[in-house]
Amino acid sequence: MKYRLLTKEQLEALPVEFSTFLASQQIDAKEWKQLNKDKPKVVLEELQVFSDFVWEDVLTKVSYLEHSSEQHLNLFKCEVDIINRIYIKIQFPEIDLTTTNGLNWLMNHLKDEKVEAFKGSKSYNPERNIEIFKLIEQGSVISKDQLYEAVSQLIA
Numbered sequence: 001m002k003y004r005l006l007t008k009e010q011l012e013a014l015p016v017e018f019s020t021f022l023a024s025q026q027i028d029a030k031e032w033k034q035l036n037k038d039k040p041k042v043v044l045e046e047l048q049v050f051s052d053f054v055w056e057d058v059l060t061k062v063s064y065l066e067h068s069s070e071q072h073l074n075l076f077k078c079e080v081d082i083i084n085r086i087y088i089k090i091q092f093p094e095i096d097l098t099t100t101n102g103l104n105w106l107m108n109h110l111k112d113e114k115v116e117a118f119k120g121s122k123s124y125n126p127e128r129n130i131e132i133f134k135l136i137e138q139g140s141v142i143s144k145d146q147l148y149e150a151v152s153q154l155i156a
Helices: 008-012 015-024 029-038 040-061 100-109 128-137 146-154
Strands: 064-068 072-078 082-090 115-123 141-143
Touching: 015 029, 015 040, 029 040, 040 128, 064 128, 064 146, 072 128, 072 146, 082 128, 082 146, 100 146
Parallel strands: none
Antiparallel strands: 064 072, 064 141, 072 082, 082 115
């Protein structure tokens, strides 16, 4: 398996996609129920294939990721061949970058001496989707471009 099994909740959120997948494997609802009873190993294999298919589709579409804690912010722009990163560290214990107020404060104080900001880029290792998956598993969330692009312009 390339990634990981989808959670029960993730699978339940994709009933149409899963039914289409099973149909593509020439498995109807009756046969699926029977497989669940008699061949749990086959069921697991099908769930693994479906999970990898879903993850691959989702990861290919990712353009931006964010990972924040109270004092740190990691922003990623995921291009085809490289990943760009903006890392920000603040030394203001009263500010929480996981909140809207904290992010608003940051946008007005990026040039403060107690705000460290770094930009960098690198090639993916070993490959794009695996690296993005690892970042998600470590707590990054898929995001839109607004925060990355706004911060990037301010620290250029």
